[in-house]
Amino acid sequence: MSAALPREILICTIARLLDGVRHVAVGASSPMPAAGAMLRRALDDGQRPVRLSILGSVEHNFFTNGSAELFDSAGQGRLDAFFLGGGQIDGQANVNLVGVGDYPQVKVRWPGSFGSAYLYFTVPRVILFREEHSPRVLVDKVDFISAPGTSAPGVYRTGGPVALLTGKALFRFDKARPGFTLESVHPGHDLDEIRAATGFAFDHAETPAATPAPDTATLSLLRGRVLDELAETYPAFAAEWRSDLAALTREGSPA
Amino acid sequence: MSAALPREILICTIARLLDGVRHVAVGASSPMPAAGAMLRRALDDGQRPVRLSILGSVEHNFFTNGSAELFDSAGQGRLDAFFLGGGQIDGQANVNLVGVGDYPQVKVRWPGSFGSAYLYFTVPRVILFREEHSPRVLVDKVDFISAPGTSAPGVYRTGGPVALLTGKALFRFDKARPGFTLESVHPGHDLDEIRAATGFAFDHAETPAATPAPDTATLSLLRGRVLDELAETYPAFAAEWRSDLAALTREGSPA
Amino acid sequence: MAQDLRDMARRVTPGMSLALPVDYAGVSMAMTRPLIEHGAGGLHLVCVPTGGLQVDMLIGAGLVATVETSAVSLGEAGGAPRFNDAVRQGDIRILDATCPAIHAGLMAAQKGVPFLPIRGLIGSDVLANRPDWRVIDNPFAASDPVALIPAIRPDVAIFHAPMADREGNVWIGRRRELAAMAYAASETLVTVERIVDRSLLADEMTAAGTLPALYVSAVAQAPRGAWPYGLWGEYASDTDELMRYAAAARTAKGFAEYMAGFVGQEVPA
């Protein structure tokens, strides 16, 4: 089997971060989190049921009480993990989904905060996921706090950020400090590059670990069952992935 | 057509009290209020739709959001009229559905307050209906206020009692005073009897009016369409009524 | 009695709070005998929003410490004899409520909030006898008192429904108070008339009336499992049987004799 593609390493990392969850929800246009959750479900098959809700999907929607039910289930403690992106994410894990500049008349307007100002408080394992790793996204201080990374003592909060995954690296979040610690660097990237691309200060080992590549069994599950499942909901993403795999095989085959 | 039965006068009085409503709800074991509402609907046929909800009925239930929907619709202002009984009703229109004696260890326990503590506040036209007219029921002061007849200024209240109908008489409720005024006495009863049977003081004309008997057209509608409709939900009540009508016809026929 | 019903009953431990539906919504009468045989006592019953035969039987069996309800009655068959007797004797604690307050408490649990406001109630002895409720001034208006009902989070919800599928999804139709109970409760035990092979979530028509398996802890089949109550769309109440119970249960002895022959499902003659 050919080596893992960068996106495959991300998906396997997501599946790792979801270890032990019973119920994970992903947003409507989030093929990689969905793939990670599907891989988690495939890995746990026969041991533990993993429920996956994809917002706006008819196929992966087991809710029957309208769009409020996801939030209700989070409030009941029935949602273990969720993904948040963010136009800006800062070193305190504050997330900005609203815009750049002075609110309300921002220079750049993004769609809005969606459910973040609630789910960030109520879902125990929120994974910040943004492929773009640049000083534009990972800022020192967000322009607008859609959802704060931490809360003052006494504020009801059963959830929050546990990790930040980008196209270059994986960070863990320490809410006591609060701040991010570089956990591992993806293959093909290094600490200097990450330092330059990150607009906030973070802790790190002198020589950070490399993000592990998936083993053959995992990779085979991913390229088989998971890719098939994913194609039902994200056909375009799945097709591109398949074509990249085909190219990889062609490159690899002469050797 | 034979003269109106006492229960027919009550039903026609209920229909009169419901003049102008769009949506009326009745409890599960309330054949007379239901008949009154059905008569109202029949009388308004072609002019105004009258919706009737019978709690616990499958046939007369157009709700689809469980048993909370009745209360929600009242809160939204979509329920115009409702009936309340009461083990005790006092001169301030306070209603007791809980029991006689010192709460909580009452000597006589009734089922409980049901929705009264809410609907009495939120349904504009609440009709107190209790066939038994005795000092045991119509008391000076209830032992337990399931729902108060009036509220202090500033308390949110869009509804309340408008009338009290018993087997002997019809009272109107004046919330400003507050208190009941005898509006009319049913055929076969008189003021002295009503005074003796009523445990609270009430206003009355020197010679109170008689509760009007229904005209022939109304009576014919009642004994035709309404009785047929009623038989679907309250078969025992309808059968007894039919047998009383048959007896009346037999008695009347020799003359 | 079926073993799966016994297994479900074992999930109830002494002192737990149990949410039980109104008589016409789908009472799991089939679970009554297993619960009594299991014998977990000191229960806190939450009637959604009123109670009937099942509540009366659990009280008569001595398993109940507290009843939180808007009413307990046998409907056409009259008052609930064991409940009424227990109140008079002071054997149970009664938390009198009003129907929408029970719904509000469950909705607060469903929404994951500590309370829900409710109109009405002010000036009633229902409110006066609920020190666990509060009245505050509506922060959005001047001098507008409003009652707050704290979240009701039952340990276990128990009900009966027409069908479930093999994944544990349960068809509740328009009886959405059953969903409300399940959302609010930690565990939900369901008996059903039948178990179907196709997924209830597979088409939009059945999905519309389905409580997802996410909220369902266990399902067991119990044909005519609401008897002597009826089940909407399935069968009518057996009023004669309710009358028979009402007459028998007027005394503790009569209750015991009735219960000796009560299986909790209609047994073909």
Added chain:
Amino acid sequence: MAQDLRDMARRVTPGMSLALPVDYAGVSMAMTRPLIEHGAGGLHLVCVPTGGLQVDMLIGAGLVATVETSAVSLGEAGGAPRFNDAVRQGDIRILDATCPAIHAGLMAAQKGVPFLPIRGLIGSDVLANRPDWRVIDNPFAASDPVALIPAIRPDVAIFHAPMADREGNVWIGRRRELAAMAYAASETLVTVERIVDRSLLADEMTAAGTLPALYVSAVAQAPRGAWPYGLWGEYASDTDELMRYAAAARTAKGFAEYMAGFVGQEVPA
């Protein structure tokens, strides 16, 4: 354009608040053009809980004063160009919310209460920019701040659904936010794919997914009336068309050109 759609649009008067559903729940795109031709402006849009193409078009047409929403976007087709532009220009007032806060506001209206509490929000700029929201100390616990969302009572709710019957009952399936909108709103206008002869309340299966006529002011048939959005269980989104709109509407001129050809229902080629 059908006369009944025009008649429904006329129920909207200047300055009203309109509740509109999320793109996948059943957007009545068929009502968009009648609303624009009718021209009632100064509207307050309540997106339940997010907005998309319809919101962008109403803004582009200059009918909107305020947008209350958790987000506005065209999904896969990217940002909502007329919305984004109007925000940058300061042409509309934006009331940024979070999804469950919109649901809470509607639920408060459904329950007839002045507010609902909600967890989360504290410390966010969403809350900081909503002076119409409040934070109180939870009266049931010590030092536990909790946010309160006031009731949202839209003047008119507008959505699209698969079917209605001749009595005005509307089948909404499991998209219960459509019911929530209708409960909360004073009037509800519905377009449907088809009108059926049998009553949707006549059997428990269809009744489970039905919004009763009590909450419905008017119904009109509009086949493929959600296009270019999809309708669950009926047809998929037309992403190419959404992309076409997104590209055109980047400028006011492009928007005007696009709208000149937009009927609001898919016209067979």
